[in-house]
Amino acid sequence: MSTTKPLGRKLRLLAAVKSNRRVPAWVMQRTARRVTRQPKRRSWRRGHMDK
Numbered sequence: 001m002s003t004t005k006p007l008g009r010k011l012r013l014l015a016a017v018k019s020n021r022r023v024p025a026w027v028m029q030r031t032a033r034r035v036t037r038q039p040k041r042r043s044w045r046r047g048h049m050d051k
Contacts, residue, residue: 016042016049 005013023038042049 012049 019040020042021038022041023035028036
């Protein structure tokens with residue numbers, strides 16, 4: 001991918017990086033570990049993003 005990216009693509013990539021995090025520990029504590037995993041986790045090797 002090129003170094004210079006359009007602003008729209010850059011913002012989409014940034015949003016994808018932010019949303020690809022684990023569930024915070026305080027959320028697991030607050031829900032008594034009912035919520036332990038995030039269904040939208042994405043691996044850079046396996047799952048691809050929509051354009």
